[in-house]
Amino acid sequence: MSDNKIMPDGAILDVANLSVEFHARNTVTKAVRDVSWSIRSGETLAILGESGSGKSVSASAVMGLIDSPPGFVTGGTIHYRSRDLLGMAAEERRAISGKKIAMIFQDPLSHLNPVYPIGWQIAEVMRIHGMEAGDARRRALDLLERVGIPNAAARAGSYPHEFSGGQRQRVMIAMAIALKPDLLIADEPTTALDVTVQAQILRLLRQLQKEESMALLLITHDLGVVAEIADRMIVMKDGEVVETGDVAEVYRNPRHAYTRQLLAAVPGQEPFRPEVERSEVLIKATALKKTYLLSSNAPPLNAMDNVSFELRKGETLGIVGESGSGKTTLAKTLLRLNIPDSGSVTYRGKDIFSLKGDDLFDYRRRLQVVFQDPTASLNPRMSIFDIISEPWAIHKGVKPKQEWAAAVRDLLTQVGLKPEHAKRYPHQFSGGQRQRIAIARALALKPEVILCDEAVSALDVSVQAQVIALLKDLQEKLGLSYIFIAHDLPLVRDFADRVIVMRKGQIVEQGFTSAIFTAPADPYTRELIAASPEPDPAVHRSRTQPAANMEAHA
Amino acid sequence: MSSKSGILQAFAITIMAATAPAAYAQTASIKIAVPVEPANIDGCNTTVNGINLIVKENIVETLTVLDPNDSKVLPRLATKWEDTGNGVWRVTLRDGVTFHDGKPLNADAVVKAVERMQSTGVTCLDRTKIANVKLTAKSIDDKTLELKADPAQVLMPVFLSFIGVVGPDTSPTQLSRAPVGTGPYQFVSWNADGVQLKRNDGYWGKKPEVENATFVFRGESALRAAMVKTGEADIAYSISPQDADDPKMDKAFLNGETTRIRFIMQPPLDDIRIRQALNLGFDRGALVGTVFSDEVVPATQFILPKINGYNPDLKVWPYDPKQAMKLVQEAKTAGVPVDRPIRLIGRTNFFPNQGEALQAIQQMWQQIGLNVKIEMMESAEWLKLVNKPYPAERSAMMIQEMHDNNNGDAAFTMYFRYHSKGQQSEMNNPQVDGLIDKAMAETGAQRTKDFQEANRIIATDVIPAVPMYHMVSQMRVGPRVNYMPNALSTVQFELSDITMTKK
Amino acid sequence: MAHQILSTPLADAPMPENRFKIILGMLWRDKFAFTATIILLVTILSAILGPWLFGDAAIVMNLRARNAPPFDLSRGFAFILGGDSLGRSILARIALASQTTMLIAAATVFCSLVAGTVLGLVAGYRGGLLGEAIMRVTDIIMSFPSLLMALVILYVFSPAISNVIIVLAITRIPLYLRTTRAEVMEVRTRMFVVAAEVTGASTFRLVFKHILPIIAPTLLTIMTLDFAFVMLAEASLSFLGLGVQAPDVTWGAMVAEGRAYLSKAWWLSFWPGLAIALVTMSLNLLSNWLRIATDPLQRWRLEKPETQNV
């Protein structure tokens, strides 16, 4: 009987020859193919892979979260402490979920129920598994304190939207460890978080794991995260395991070509761009200031405070900062979606806020934008042709209608897509491809400046590298200037000529990239650089100390 | 016992109480379902539909009443009346009558009631019946008074049946919702459960059987019928023919209403051949027992046979579509614009199955070659068409009308409808005018003869309308009570006439 | 593009020459929508051909066939559903009434949809004082007794079907207006709208090209449910004499007339009631289908399976 399966040495969970398929009416996607791995008590195992590699599907299979239909486990077994998880009754499975095996997710905001207080949500997991309400409530407070939510008693009654991203993930963790599970599955737990917060969360996970001697299964696309926390790692690609082994070993000595490719694509490894003084000023921002009044009894929020900079023709200006640093407000201001309280922005000497009629139309044409989320920024009901040709429909006279088809084909080729893709709709593309489409749309009007607002943040590393390469290529060919807004420092390091570091609405430092990264003047810049995960485990271990310090005053 | 089960029990008891019609079986209490809740139940509105059923002769009595069968004037609160000349009538009141509030009925009380009815401080609708007459009441002694009509009225005894004697303390400026009278029943309450009356044990006359009566108001005929069927009510008024499916309970009676379709004499209706054709082309028999109850009677004139002045010699128009078509053809040849559309105006919620009747009639008329279009109107709009002053320009129209004359004399119909000065008259016939004027001042056989002659001229020479039917009402009477509706049951519903079935 | 999994099918297949065929195929694959379409087609056909098919059967009265029971073929096929209170064929009258019914319902829904959507777009997109004012006007419409409105319109204009449409349309505006406004306020903050805005798209373009298509499915669903409501509301207007006038007839009016005979001849109001319910359901099912068929993300559900290796 499978229930008496002999587990591999010390393993608490064993996945053997697992295959999972998703059935749509037209297609069958083999998301996971013949995958085997196991995890021992107290161990941290990382599953590394990019979108579509099947890394999350195997975790969902362990938790029994695959919706069936359309998903089907078509082969293999999953054993938890010699009990077959796939074969057991739903009731039995539920007794394990949340109690013995718990899970935390990416994007804690959407994974926490928005309408219940977090204290209630933490207590719920204990109540489901039979704990008395009062006990559960008291323990929830303990847990909140444990995961580092200050003033837990008061905050337990607050709702998820009232917390910051990092705090929400702490709440998720509190929920997951409430019943001291044997195994904690963390699915991209830090992906949407700021670097400094990411460092804290990872530290917390490591610490809890040690104290509770849980096994931690970490699912991520980020090599830096793996290096920072994992003991062993599995690399997945297209539903299959391509590499497995000790983390340090894999980094030092990748066997599979894909692993090597991944390692090579990690940003932050290229030489700095040369320091070139460019003279032609395109955009000049002077003393921008913007405050928001959130409510009558809270102090006003300084979204931009005395922000001044210049963008010169042909350069890439990196703007770096964490959430709340004001970089989004700045982007909106440049796009004229926001009017600043004071200060000015000029484009080729003309004040953009007093532009009217044709001049404004012209500015709209010269400055194009690529947003962070390519899914959201493409109208789901328009075909790629309609999306890319829309700027011409708006700016009539730029291109006669009969040339549109050819021009769309050219642009698609230019951004590395196929001309026949024009007929498709956005959902039929991968994230990277969608971002290419967004870039093609931005290029349609032959702009001078493209504002990239976190344009590659949501993409896989290898795709990031490709998109950056594309942007660089276009810059060379077309003489474009970029304003490159990002929270990911290594990316900026590779791509930007000059960098602006922002914090709480203010510019704390700006200068050439090499100068900022090699000799940061401001302590905040230093913290940022230090918190950024380092994909080399060796380098990482040497840096552990400063990251720990940061948490104290974060 | 926990409070929860207590509530449940209370709930169960309420349901049982509500579902058990036997709850009031022990006392002689009855419930009457009528279609419309009245606006008030004032004793000076005894001629108004809906109010009369509750008030008239139950709570508030009139000085005289009419015999339902032959419209003869009978004494009620007045025992004697005589014409003393010059329009003055001397009325003697019944002895030993007291109002529900204990006040005695005397001449002063009647004078007060007459004055209240005539005052402009409160709109008493009974005044409509004697609208152009000024009544002055003067008390002679405790039980005698003089009523002076200006101009003099030969129908004064009938007028006395319009005068509801309300209690002397009744407000002179407010219509009453809690009337005080001398009748066999006194008002108890009026609320969401309807209007409740109880037997007046100090009544001067015969003690009625029914002790308590409740009037409830339900707009839907099917529902009223169902209420009697389930025992929730004992009598239901105005059951439409299709709901009157139980011969044991349902009783049809001529209700005094007569229907007709009035002509607006514009081309082509100004041509008598067309008017004849419309009468000949209407198969009156077809609607009897189908759209209408089989008790309705095809009419020859606008008043019922029991009314003084009814001409019994007139014949119902035969159904002769061939002749009708011939007449239309003749008119057409003579240049009458017979193709011109003629509007057939109906009024919504007039009487049951009216819409169907009009559609059937319209089709009959289409078949004789006339272009008739139905238009249903809301009452206010309809009223604008039927009353003078008429709009300056009128197209050819036929207007559905219904009229009740329950007052025994043709005068209440003739002047208003047929005299050239009548408010709803389309006629301008000097001969008819003369006969009406003459008859109005006459009494006895001559009066009858003149009215009959006027009706003959109207029906045969002028043809101002298509007479339809003398209508019937259907009443459903439950097994607990005995009640036989009479010709006045829709205007004067005496609870005293009801007896309880003996077990 | 070294590695990417497109789990959705590629629409690279050559564009089939016949669009109609594709749509038909997509309909065929949703059996409910297919049935619904047939019912609606029959309704439309009967609206067009009914008078011709049944001749005078809908108008000619035959008091002997008064309330003739259904499923009795002795009077001919036209009386399969029975006869009404004037002995006319109910089947023929339903066919005749489908014309007026559809006209009133479609025109009402269309007018209130257009007016409500436009005002809702303004209120949601412009906001501010104008938006607030528009919302307060809807409050007024919602609290205004519709019967009084019907009377006023009847008195101001002469009686006509258009009056019925005006009255009903005005009372239905707030529904579309409120929905549109709420949706617009959400959709206008979406990234692709912002993207078009910063490219210089005019307000007109933003609204009609980007915002409206996104909220259209919601409006479509409301529309289909409202269709039924309008048919019923028209019935209560007829009941008060403010609706359509004979010889015009609607299903609602037929139900209203037939209600007097419910205890004796249920079929008088049952069949037209069934017609209303069937059309409502069909529209609802079809709108569900349409919602899927017009959504590029969902459309595959209705497309021809290429590989069926399940």
Add this chain to the structure above:
Amino acid sequence: MGSYLSKRAVWSGISLFLLVVMVFFMARLTGSPADLYLPIDAPNSMREEFARLHGFDQPVLVQFFTFLRGLVMLDFGESLRQNRPALALVLEAMPTTLLLAFYSIAIALIVAVVTGALAAWRPNSIFDRIATLLSLIGASLPNFWIAIVGVLVFAVGLEWLPTSGTGSVAQWILPVAVLAIRPCGLIVQIARSSMISVLSAAYVKTARAKGAKSRRIIFVHALRNAMLPVITVAGDQAAGIINGAVIVETIFGFPGIGKLMIDSITYRDFAVIQAGVMVTAIAIFMLNVVIDIAYAILDPRIRMN
């Protein structure tokens, strides 16, 4: 909250005023009450006298200012038909209607939300199909039809319930059921589609990962999130009932606002129409405030704004 309410009150006040003014003038376009109030054979002299007595002989603007003067004192004048203060009549009728609306919407909500939620749990299952079918039928049946069939079946046929009246609990069952059917059908539809989208939300996955049972996931986690559109529709339907459950009130003999209004409109009892519109509008405005508060209670994110 306070500023929200006061802003709301100001706007509502303006709307109310406009509404009453509109009703005032529009009602006067629909003919004279004298014609309708007096019997058909009333002579013109009596009609004129009636108009004089009630001030209808005055120019409309004069009537309007008289009306405004009264309005300030909350005096809507007297009902022509009943000779009683119009406002008192309306306030007497209002509770019945409000109770009818409350019971029927509450019942519709409970039944429909549970049905809709269960239907959404397994879309296209047999249960879902049947629920959808029934709800669509419910949404497309005329009130008066259901009412009469209900009486014929439950009162006459089965003798389970009384036909009509207002006195006892049993007498409320049929009218409330009749009024609840259409909202119920609509809410099933709305609740179902709202639940389907909520059930695919990420936090539902979290709940499953916690080991929660299906029932808990549906009724604790998903339902509250799916309630906003449901509340909107329920509110709309409640407003509809407050604004005129005419047919049900007339058939079952409920002395509510719908019946009062239709009678007043038929008889052009202007004072009652005006008072009725004012009071129902206030009730509807207050209902909207209640809905907004319900939003805020259901969804803490809305409380911020």
